[in-house]
Amino acid sequence: MQHGGSHRGSRVATNARLRSPRRPSPIESVIEHRIGNVTLQLTVGDITNQLDIDAVVNAANAELRPGGGVAGAIHRAAGPGLAEECAPLAPIAPGECVITAGYGLPNPHVIHCLGPVYGSDEPADKLLSNCYRGALELADHKQLSSIAFPAISTGAFGYPAAEAAGVALRTISEVATRLEKVTVVRMVLYSQGDLEIHTEVLDELHTD
Numbered sequence: 001m002q003h004g005g006s007h008r009g010s011r012v013a014t015n016a017r018l019r020s021p022r023r024p025s026p027i028e029s030v031i032e033h034r035i036g037n038v039t040l041q042l043t044v045g046d047i048t049n050q051l052d053i054d055a056v057v058n059a060a061n062a063e064l065r066p067g068g069g070v071a072g073a074i075h076r077a078a079g080p081g082l083a084e085e086c087a088p089l090a091p092i093a094p095g096e097c098v099i100t101a102g103y104g105l106p107n108p109h110v111i112h113c114l115g116p117v118y119g120s121d122e123p124a125d126k127l128l129s130n131c132y133r134g135a136l137e138l139a140d141h142k143q144l145s146s147i148a149f150p151a152i153s154t155g156a157f158g159y160p161a162a163e164a165a166g167v168a169l170r171t172i173s174e175v176a177t178r179l180e181k182v183t184v185v186r187m188v189l190y191s192q193g194d195l196e197i198h199t200e201v202l203d204e205l206h207t208d
């Protein structure tokens with residue numbers, strides 16, 4: 001496989017058996033795509049169970065409070081110290097990111113991003129792209145080598161999964177070529193259906 005700043009790469013499927021995301025375990029099935037020095041991974045799992053990752057991304061609310069979905073899971077796993085560190089950093093605006101420690105999570109850092117509410121925060125694609133770009137640049141600036149994202153805005157915020165996948169994967173592909181420290185970018189999807197959507201979008205992006 002050729003690297004050297006190229007967007008092109010190959011996908012590698014390992015261990016085709018996928019389990020319910022309700023019983024997450026570390027990487028069971030991974031789609032990989034190489035972009036320059038970065039390995040982009042797509043997998044099914046729980047964002048709170050990414051044992052080998054420096055920073056996990058929180059699909060946060062503006063107040064950086066626990067909430068539901070990803071935010072609830074991250075705060076439950078991290079413990080109350082996370083909410084205490086978050087409080088003075090809030091509020092954040094759509095598209096913004098802030099970084100904290102990981103507390104009880106297996107990861108040293110959490111990067112909290114506020115995605116757009118679909119149909120309300122505009123332009124939604126730009127704001128969602130800002131989340132991915134900002135988190136990647138923040139991780140790189142902090143000299144981190146790996147980062148894992150959930151599918152920001154695709155739950156309570158209602159962003160259609162395929163559209164959001166296009167924004168996410170296009171942004172990651174663009175930014176990856178200029179990252180200096182980050183070498184692993186993982187998208188942690190919560191269902192096999194979401195993995196399939198992201199895999200199709202990735203194929204479309206990189207086959208021309």
Ligand code: APR
Binds near residue numbers: 157
């Ligand atoms: N790990 C990985 N992905 C998860 C997890 C998890 N533990 N829990 C949920 N997901 C998936 C959802 O299925 C969805 O595809 O993450 C995606 C984002 O869902 P949300 O967490 O609802 O995030 P978002 O749409 O950005 O909405 C944020 O939700 O709970 C509130 O306080 C939060 O107000 C904020 C809003």
